[in-house]
Amino acid sequence: MKKSILITGCSSGIGYYTAHGLHARGYRVFATARRQESVEMLLAEGLESFRLDLNDSDSIRWAVEETLRRSGGELYALFNNGGYGQPGAVEDLSREALRAQFETNLFGWVELTNLILPAMRRQGYGRIIQNSSVLGFTAMPFRGAYNASKYAIEGWSDTLRLELRGSRIFVSLIEPGPIITQFRANAMKAFERYIDVERSVHREKYLAIHNRLNKPGPAVPFTLPPEAVLKKVIYALEADTPKARYYVTFPTHLFGFLKRILPVSVLDKILAKAGNDHQ
Ligand SMILES: NC(=O)c1ccc[n+]([C@@H]2O[C@H](COP(=O)([O-])OP(=O)(O)OC[C@H]3O[C@@H](n4cnc5c(N)ncnc54)[C@H](OP(=O)(O)O)[C@@H]3O)[C@@H](O)[C@H]2O)c1
Numbered sequence: 533m534k535k536s537i538l539i540t541g542c543s544s545g546i547g548y549y550t551a552h553g554l555h556a557r558g559y560r561v562f563a564t565a566r567r568q569e570s571v572e573m574l575l576a577e578g579l580e581s582f583r584l585d586l587n588d589s590d591s592i593r594w595a596v597e598e599t600l601r602r603s604g605g606e607l608y609a610l611f612n613n614g615g616y617g618q619p620g621a622v623e624d625l626s627r628e629a630l631r632a633q634f635e636t637n638l639f640g641w642v643e644l645t646n647l648i649l650p651a652m653r654r655q656g657y658g659r660i661i662q663n664s665s666v667l668g669f670t671a672m673p674f675r676g677a678y679n680a681s682k683y684a685i686e687g688w689s690d691t692l693r694l695e696l697r698g699s700r701i702f703v704s705l706i707e708p709g710p711i712i713t714q715f716r717a718n719a720m721k722a723f724e725r726y727i728d729v730e731r732s733v734h735r736e737k738y739l740a741i742h743n744r745l746n747k748p749g750p751a752v753p754f755t756l757p758p759e760a761v762l763k764k765v766i767y768a769l770e771a772d773t774p775k776a777r778y779y780v781t782f783p784t785h786l787f788g789f790l791k792r793i794l795p796v797s798v799l800d801k802i803l804a805k806a807g808n809d810h811q
Pocket residue numbers: 540541542543544545546547565566567570584585586587613614615616617636663664665666707708709710711712713714715716718
């Protein structure tokens with residue numbers, strides 16, 4: 533029997549590429565998306581697809597029932613992927629903007645995972661793969677909402693891994709640095725929606741952020757295509773004992789290393805500069 537995987541956020545970027553890549557590798561992929569037009573696109577491309585909106589508990593519940601109905605109650609893996617980045621300085625983030633960031637990037641993932649886990653426990657195996665980020669363990673200026681949501685994913689995943697010890701259900705974090713996707717275009721929408729540029733002390737910096745988010749092609753050095761993430765997802769799916777963390781891109785390896793060896797004061801200098809150079 534084919535191994536099955538449920539993926540969120542397949543309309544573009546990493547989710548889209550991973551869904552196609554795993555389908556081609558012989559997996560039964562439930563490639564979900566929050567918009568019906570994205571579902572239609574994925575169906576037309578030969579993938580199995582239906583709606584799953586991480587901001588909507590009914591939609592999550594329905595998608596889990598649909599997955600288990602189609603698969604006869606079995607699911608080998610869940611790839612938590614759908615999400616976005618809310619740009620903006622911490623002091624310009626409203627409660628509403630932060631809440632929206634956490635609804636999608638954390639609460640939706642937790643709710644979905646908790647509904648899938650009983651099936652994995654029943655069958656006695658499973659893989660939960662979390663698309664975190666280098667920003668899940670390294671902070672950068674003007675990325676506070678996103679940083680906080682990805683740090684939260686790291687803490688939640690570390691706890692879950694401990695609680696699932698011995699269950700044959702493995703939790704792995706994928707930690708990509710810059711990957712070329714629709715991420716910046718979607719961050720731009722969140723920026724325009726929630727950040728009041730004119731009233732901010734960071735007005736001028738926001739101009740640079742605006743330019744970076746609108747820049748076509750890679751915005752920073754060492755950007756990789758989504759294929760680099762797919763490779764690590766395959767390790768997490770197929771290794772006998774998958775690792776807790778998989779780094780993707782040079783910046784992730786670099787900051788992972790620097791964080792271990794440098795005092796905070798020195799690392800802060802580097803991160804502040806990197807953040808300002810790559811607004
Ligand atoms: N690109 C990077 O450099 C990078 C680096 C590290 C980690 N990541 C992580 O990779 C994941 C995928 O992002 P990406 O880079 O592939 O960007 P992307 O091309 O913008 O894809 C994001 C996906 O998430 C979906 N999504 C947003 N809100 C959702 C919701 N409420 N319910 C369900 N799906 C939702 C989007 O759907 P719509 O099209 O409907 O908005 C889209 O399919 C994210 O978790 C991101 O944090 C990205």
